[in-house]
Amino acid sequence: MAEFLTLARPYAKAAFAYASEQSATDNWSNALNLLSAAVQDEAFSAYLNRPELTPAEQVSLFAKILGEDQTAAVSNFLTLLAENSRLALLPEIAAEYEQLKSQNNNTVDVVIESAFPLTSVQEQLLAHALEKRFEAAVDVTVEVNPALIAGVVIRAGDQVIDDSALNKLEKMRTRLLA
Numbered sequence: 001m002a003e004f005l006t007l008a009r010p011y012a013k014a015a016f017a018y019a020s021e022q023s024a025t026d027n028w029s030n031a032l033n034l035l036s037a038a039v040q041d042e043a044f045s046a047y048l049n050r051p052e053l054t055p056a057e058q059v060s061l062f063a064k065i066l067g068e069d070q071t072a073a074v075s076n077f078l079t080l081l082a083e084n085s086r087l088a089l090l091p092e093i094a095a096e097y098e099q100l101k102s103q104n105n106n107t108v109d110v111v112i113e114s115a116f117p118l119t120s121v122q123e124q125l126l127a128h129a130l131e132k133r134f135e136a137a138v139d140v141t142v143e144v145n146p147a148l149i150a151g152v153v154i155r156a157g158d159q160v161i162d163d164s165a166l167n168k169l170e171k172m173r174t175r176l177l178a
Contacts, residue, residue, distance in 0.1 A: 005096070008089040012096035015077060016104075022073070025101055029094075031066060031074050036094035038065050039087060048087065055082035099157065107137040111155045115148040115164065130154070 019028035038044050048058055059078045063070045081087050102109060110130055112118070118126070123142060130138045134156060145153075149165035 004089055004092045007086065008092035008096055011077075011081065011086065011089065012093045012100060015093065016097055016100040018073060020104070024071075025104070027071070028074070029098065029101060031071075032090065032094040032097050034066060035062060035078070036091040038062065039090045045088075055079060058082045058087060102139075105137075107139055108134045108156050109139045109141070111141045111143060113143050113145045113148060113153040113155070113164075115144070115146055115150050115152075117144055118142050126152075126154075130156070 015028055015032070016025070019025045039048070044061075048061060053061075056079070059075060059082050062078050063075065066074065078087070081089065098109075108130070110127075112123075112126060123140060127138050127140045130140070138156075147166060149169070151164035151167075152161075153164050153167070154161040
């Protein structure tokens with residue numbers, strides 16, 4: 001997985017740089033997300049990876065999926081990926097592209113796992129505190145995970161803030177067993 005991300009990062013950076021120059025970041029975002037979903041489909045992926053398909057034929061399959069969203073630039077990007085046998089990287093490229101887009105827009109995607117559903121007031125208070133901490137606008141997604149027992153786990157990119165009872169109990173268990 002880390003190897004895929006390492007391979008995908010330069011493609012995502014190049015796509016984002018081009019899309020930014022063309023003021024088409026949202027169009028590229030939509031196209032990459034659609035292409036990513038297609039590659040993750042087992043039936044499509046099996047068909048796409050047939051050895052008799054040429055890179056041009058692989059790109060034409062994606063053109064059918066994109067329809068009107070297919071641009072010459074996206075087609076060239078797909079051709080580059082196909083010629084280098086990198087089409088399987090599309091999900092990682094799309095994820096990295098979205099992260100670059102968020103950084104450029106000065107926004108952070110945050111997932112808050114809570115043991116119980118949060119009220120709108122609690123969600124707003126957490127979002128406000130996280131905006132101050134990250135010095136950026138925050139897009140919050142709340143997930144309920146009863147296994148946490150109490151508290152929250154906050155994930156923002158590669159940062160994790162774990163203030164759950166489950167984590168505290170696990171730390172206590174580790175100390176007692178040491």
